[in-house]
Amino acid sequence: MYNEVYTKSKIRVSYKDVMNWAKSLPKNTLVKKKNEAEDLFRKIGITFSVYNNYDASERLLPFDLFPRVITNKEWGKISKGVIQRALAINAFLHDIYHSGEIMKTNIIPRHLVYGNPAYEIKMVGFKVPNNIYSPIIGTDIIRTNENNFLILEDNCRTPSGVSYMIENREIMMRMFPELFQTLKIEPVENYPHHLLDTLRKLRPKNCSDDPNIVILTPGSLNSAYYEHSFLANMMGIELVQGSDLYVDKNITYMKTTRGKEKVDIIYRRIDDHYIDPITFDNNSLIGVPGLFDSYKSGNVNICSAPGSGIADDKAIYTFLPEIIKFYLSEDPILENVKTYKCYDPKDRGYVLSNLKKLVVKEVHGSGGHGMLIGNDASKQKIELFKRKIKSNPGNFIAQPILSLSSVPIFSKNILSPRHVDLRPYCLISNKKITLVSGALTRVALKENSLVVNSSQGGGVKDTWILAE
Structure with missing residues (x-):
C-alpha cells in the first residue's frame, strides 16, 4: 500500500x-x-x-x-x-x-x-x-x-x-x-x-439570446438532491422537477408565478429513460412529456x-x-x-480460475453495488459469481485487486x-x-x-x- x-x-x-x-x-x-x-x-x-x-x-x-x-x-x-x-x-x-x-x-x-x-x-x-x-x-x-x-x-x-x-x-x-x-x-x-x-x-439551435438554464431534479427523495439544490443556488438558476415544465408546439416552458418562461438549456440530473414519458418510459412520473421532440427540434x-x-x-x-x-x-x-473482458474466452478462462485475486464488476453497474472483491468473498459468493459469469459473460469485467x-x-x-x-x-x-x-x-x-x-x-x- x-x-x-x-x-x-x-x-x-x-x-x-x-x-x-x-x-x-x-x-x-x-x-x-x-x-x-x-x-x-x-x-x-x-x-x-x-x-x-x-x-x-x-x-x-x-x-x-x-x-x-x-x-x-x-x-x-x-x-x-x-x-x-x-x-x-x-x-x-x-x-x-x-x-x-x-x-x-x-x-x-x-x-x-x-x-x-x-x-x-x-x-x-x-x-x-x-x-x-x-x-x-x-x-x-x-x-x-x-x-x-x-x-x-x-x-x-x-x-x-x-x-x-x-x-x-x-x-x-x-x-x-x-x-x-x-x-x-x-x-x-x-x-x-x-x-x-x-x-x-x-x-x-433556436436560441439567440442569453439562454434560460434550469436544473432538472427527480425531487427531494433523490440521493443527490442536496447537490442539485446547492448548484442551482450557487449558479442563480431555477431548480425544477418534471411537473414544473411543459412542452407546447415543441417549445419547452417553465411554469412561474409570472406566467410561462421559455427554457433553453436543461442540466438534467435524471436518467435517460425517465426524461420523457412519451418517447421513453411511459411509466415515468418525473419526466416532461414531449421534451425529447423539443430537444430534437433544436428548441x-x-x-x-x-x-x-x-x-x-x-x-x-x-x-x-x-x-x-x-x-x-x-x-x-x-x-x-488492467481489465479482463469476460466475453473474451481467453480472458474469461483466466477470470474464472483466479476470482480470489480479482474484482469483478457488472458492466452497467455503479455505486459499488453488484461487484465481487475476491479476497474478501466467501466460497459461496465466489461460486455464485462463477455461475453468473458463465451464464452471461458479456455482463462482467474483472480487474486485479x-x-x-x-x-x-x-x-x-x-x-x-x-x-x-x-x-x-x-x-x-x-x-x-x-x-x-x-x-x-x-x-x-x-x-x-x-x-x-x-x-x-x-x-x-x-x-x-x-x-x-
Missing part, C-alpha cells in the same frame, strides 16, 4: 506543514472541531440518501478533517490526462451516433455499442450543440505508487459529488483558517461559475445528451486507450487499470491510514475546457477496506492542490 504522506519513512515535503499541524492538535480540540464540522453539515443540510431493502434514510456525509494534498506537478499530469479523456469521449459519442468509423475499423466490436442498453437509437444522426454530448465528466482515479495514477472509471451521465468538493473546503476554511493563511492552496469555489459558463455556451438542449451514458459503460471503458489513439492520435496520458494509495484519517484521535480515490470534474463546452484545481477525495473509513462509496460506508476529505 502506497502511503501518500511518506517517502521511505520520511514525511513528503508537501505534507510537512499538514502533519505538524495534525500532531499539534490537542485531543479536546480535535473532538470539538469534529463536532463543529458535523453541526455545520447538519445545519447546511449536507446529506446523502441510502436506498435498499432495509434502509431509506438520509444521512450526514462522513467527513474526515485530515486533508489530502496533491502537488502542482502531480495535478498537472492528472489534469492533462482527464482533459484528454474528456475530448476523446465526446469524439467517440459523436462518431457512434453518426458514421461509426471506429466500428468500421474493428477497433471496438459492434455488439458492444449497438447492442448496449445505454446506446440510444433515437439519437442517431442528430447534431447536438457544439458536438458536445457530455459536458460534465467525473473521472475516478486511483494512485498505486509515487508516480502512477490510473483511471478506474468514467462518469458521463450525471456525475455527482462536486458539491461535497466545494463544501468540504468551506468547512475546512471555517475550522482551520490558519492553514489557508500559511499554505498556497488552489480555490475550488469557482466551480459553479465555470459550470454556468459551460452550459451557456451550449445553446440550442432546448439537454445536458448531458440522451445516450451519452454508453461512454461510461465498463465494457466501453476497456477500449478508452484505443479510443484516445483513434480520435486524438495520442497515447493516453493516464492509463486504465489493487492496493489503493492511503492518506491518514483521524481515528480515535490518532492518525490511521485509509484507502482513497480521486474524482476531478472536467467541463467542456466548445473550444473551452475547464478543470477546477480540486477534486472529490473519497475515503474508505473502514480499516483495510477498498470500498470508498458513501453508500457502502465511505466518507470524504478536502483535497488540496498546492499552487506553485
Whole structure:
C-alpha cells in the first residue's frame, strides 16, 4: 500500500506543514472541531440518501478533517490526462451516433455499442450543440505508487459529488483558517461559475439570446438532491422537477408565478429513460412529456445528451486507450487499470480460475453495488459469481485487486491510514475546457477496506492542490 504522506519513512515535503499541524492538535480540540464540522453539515443540510431493502434514510456525509494534498506537478499530469479523456469521449459519442468509423475499423466490436442498453437509437444522426454530448465528466482515479495514477472509471451521465468538493473546503476554511493563511492552496469555489459558463455556451439551435438554464431534479427523495439544490443556488438558476415544465408546439416552458418562461438549456440530473414519458418510459412520473421532440427540434438542449451514458459503460471503458489513439492520435496520458473482458474466452478462462485475486464488476453497474472483491468473498459468493459469469459473460469485467494509495484519517484521535480515490470534474463546452484545481477525495473509513462509496460506508476529505 502506497502511503501518500511518506517517502521511505520520511514525511513528503508537501505534507510537512499538514502533519505538524495534525500532531499539534490537542485531543479536546480535535473532538470539538469534529463536532463543529458535523453541526455545520447538519445545519447546511449536507446529506446523502441510502436506498435498499432495509434502509431509506438520509444521512450526514462522513467527513474526515485530515486533508489530502496533491502537488502542482502531480495535478498537472492528472489534469492533462482527464482533459484528454474528456475530448476523446465526446469524439467517440459523436462518431457512434453518426458514421461509426471506429466500428468500421474493428477497433471496438459492434455488439458492444449497438447492442448496449445505454446506446440510444433515437439519437442517431442528430447534431447536438457544439458536438458536445457530455459536458460534465467525473473521472475516478486511483494512485498505486509515487508516480502512477490510473483511471478506474468514467462518469458521463450525471456525475455527482462536486458539491461535497466545494463544501468540504468551506468547512475546512471555517475550522482551520490558519492553514489557508500559511499554505498556497488552489480555490475550488469557482466551480459553479465555470459550470454556468459551460452550459451557456451550449445553446440550442433556436436560441439567440442569453439562454434560460434550469436544473432538472427527480425531487427531494433523490440521493443527490442536496447537490442539485446547492448548484442551482450557487449558479442563480431555477431548480425544477418534471411537473414544473411543459412542452407546447415543441417549445419547452417553465411554469412561474409570472406566467410561462421559455427554457433553453436543461442540466438534467435524471436518467435517460425517465426524461420523457412519451418517447421513453411511459411509466415515468418525473419526466416532461414531449421534451425529447423539443430537444430534437433544436428548441432546448439537454445536458448531458440522451445516450451519452454508453461512454461510461465498463465494457466501453476497456477500449478508452484505443479510443484516445483513434480520435486524438495520442497515447493516453493516464492509463486504465488492467481489465479482463469476460466475453473474451481467453480472458474469461483466466477470470474464472483466479476470482480470489480479482474484482469483478457488472458492466452497467455503479455505486459499488453488484461487484465481487475476491479476497474478501466467501466460497459461496465466489461460486455464485462463477455461475453468473458463465451464464452471461458479456455482463462482467474483472480487474486485479489493487492496493489503493492511503492518506491518514483521524481515528480515535490518532492518525490511521485509509484507502482513497480521486474524482476531478472536467467541463467542456466548445473550444473551452475547464478543470477546477480540486477534486472529490473519497475515503474508505473502514480499516483495510477498498470500498470508498458513501453508500457502502465511505466518507470524504478536502483535497488540496498546492499552487506553485
